Amino acid sequence: MSEENRWSQALKEILSGSFTRTVLSIILGFLVGAAFMIASNKEFIESLGYILSRPGDALGAAVSVVSEGYGALFRGAIFNAEAETFERAIRPMTETLRLGAPLILAGLGLGLTFRVGMFNIGGTGQLITGMIFATFVATRLELPFVLHVLVAIIAAVIGSTMLGALVGYLKARTGAHEVILTIMFNYIMLYFFTFLLRDPMLLGEERATGNPKADPAAETALLPRLLGDEYALHYGILIALIAVVVYWWLMERSTIGFRLRMVGYNPDAARTAGVSVERTYILAMGLSAAFVGLAAANQALGVSIGVTPSAHANIGFDAITVALLGGSNAPGILLAGLLFGAFKAGAPSMQVLGVSPEVLGIVQGAIVLFIAAPPLIRALFRLPPGQTTNALGAIRDRLLRRGGAK
């Protein structure tokens, strides 16, 4: 292959790769969101009436609503240049980290099942089970600091894992589809949690107010603040970062991960190679739910007010989009979780400006819809089809002077 050919081949590989597709999907998602913001903007609609005589007005209105909306998102989620002090200016970033942590954790869990060729739609149910266990430890047991937090986190992981493994067992044993099982368990656990929170004898408040709610977690059981009392950011993000590394090692380097991926690629081949596919299903669902359990601990132990039935904050479903956008791999899920965490952090400051932050839900949905269909993005941008050559690897190797692929 000549030098020029190699470079153009490498360019083709980059264009057909998942990275390019992901970036284009995100850009397209934001464009769709912008379209909705413009179309629902009053000044823009009014200026449409005289668009032929003064098209500049419509354009101006469109540009201003989009820049205001996404500007507010940036200020609310990353850096607020308008703040008086530097400490306040970076607070949005810490909020993004705080709200992104549970998304990353649950996203890792759901990504794991995607890699095994399964669909865990039951993030919510597993999250709630973990929260039940964590809330019990945090409000009903008295333990010294550090130990209390650790026991509560472990309890959450055990609780979630049990439900996940149960789903895996039912699938392995009876062939029932995990999508239906997990959706049903979402509801069952939600109502069970509500029931527990109603009764002071169980998990409800000591002085029951009639609304299902738990007592605040004991101070010894709360996840400590990471950057002092000025920021709400707590150790949850550290747990998430550790979990990302563990997930990477588990999936890419360990034998368990190899087995999981093998079943994901081709269950029949895995079975022929002597892997127990049934046991792998149970293992995968259990491991997946264990990550979700960490998200549950984050939800139950991260705030000093008592949990309510809605404390799952729809993380179970949002995590699906995180796992999809992140391509079910560790660094991808980390970035995707931070992106959607930023959406949550930036919502209030959009609200203040009168731009409905619900538009971020559209952006989120649109991004993942484009991700879900690689051929669509390829067709839209006339990208080359998937490449099986390794020109890029050869160039990289040569630059790093490793020799290798020719």
Place this chain on the structure above:
Amino acid sequence: MTITELAKEERVGFKSPAVMGFVGAVVMLFFGILGREGEVAFEISRRNDVIQVPAIPVDSSTLGIFSGVLMLAIAGYSLSRSLKNLRTPIWLSSIYGLIGVIALLGWLAAGAAVPIAFIAGTALVLAVPIMLGAMGGIMCERVGVTNIAIEAQLLTGAFMAAVVSSITDNFLFGLFSAMIGAALVSMVLAVFAIKYLAQQIIVGVVLNVLMIGITNFLYQQWLTEDGENVNFPGTMDIIRIPFLSDIPIIGPVLFENRITVFLALIIVPTLYFVLFKSKLGLRARAVGEHPLAADTVGINVGRTRFWWVTIGGMSAGLGGAALTIGNAGAFGREMSGGFGFIALAVVILGRWHPISAALAALLFGFSIILRVWANQVSPGIPTDFITMVPYIVTIIAVVGFVGQSRPPKALAVPYTKG
């Protein structure tokens, strides 16, 4: 498949008599022997009905024991059928369920009255969105396309019905646009599944996220600002069918409803006939079971799938319209509230059969009204468990405890011409 394997598959197990016996014993014990004191009046007529039938008063615990005995008797009969390797007929299971429901009502309302027509009528109205969503689901899944996006379709239908009815002041336009809106959602699913060969479950989940996002945004940005003009449709008129609506119980429940309920009652049997008695349905099922074979005999797999999925979306959109202009009136944030996922369960619970699925939808509708009503007649009973029952029943059904539920063979498998 060898003959022994066939015979093994044909074998009727002892699962249904076991479940029936267990539930019967539970009813006997908790609603009968350990039951609650007090009389229950089963009100058959409503106050302003033409034909007045006096309420039937019974003792709560006596009713429990009596129901328990009947249920155990049916379980015994089911056992004798199983011994002869015969299935328990579905009508008998339905009667069994009905007796259990009456015992539950009697137990809940000890010392009060049970307004039968009200409960059954509301259960039907609440079941209609689920039922129509499930019919949409069946249409998709019978041709081999998994539809997780029923929730999105219900939401779209509900939104379109409320908004278009408000703007045009015409409920018919509302109904049509609900169907068209949901059909568009379906078309996206169909195109992604058939043309782009995307993972159908993922596309479904993502469509849910997207439609929740879009309706939430439009609700917040538009409907709350300009509510009286664009989100104030009112509800459709209740149509009374003369004479038929005067029959006690059946009349007010079935023949005194909004058009959405009547449409559901028409769509369910129609779908049954089309699916199982017509050439069209045979082709559809062939595509869902064995697309290669269907293709070989000249059926266009892609086109069949596309149209069935689209029409399924229309049915679900109608279900969404039933939520707003057929029941609540105005559109509310995320008002489908998981009905789409319930519809998905109903499809499986009904084993991909329209009539059984409609009955399963009624079970869910009933559990919703039961919780509301039980809170009123006997506060303090943990109604969360009543709400849980249909979901648990679904799990029991999917894990194959009450007979096998077998999905269409080519479900969720994209078809590419080899």
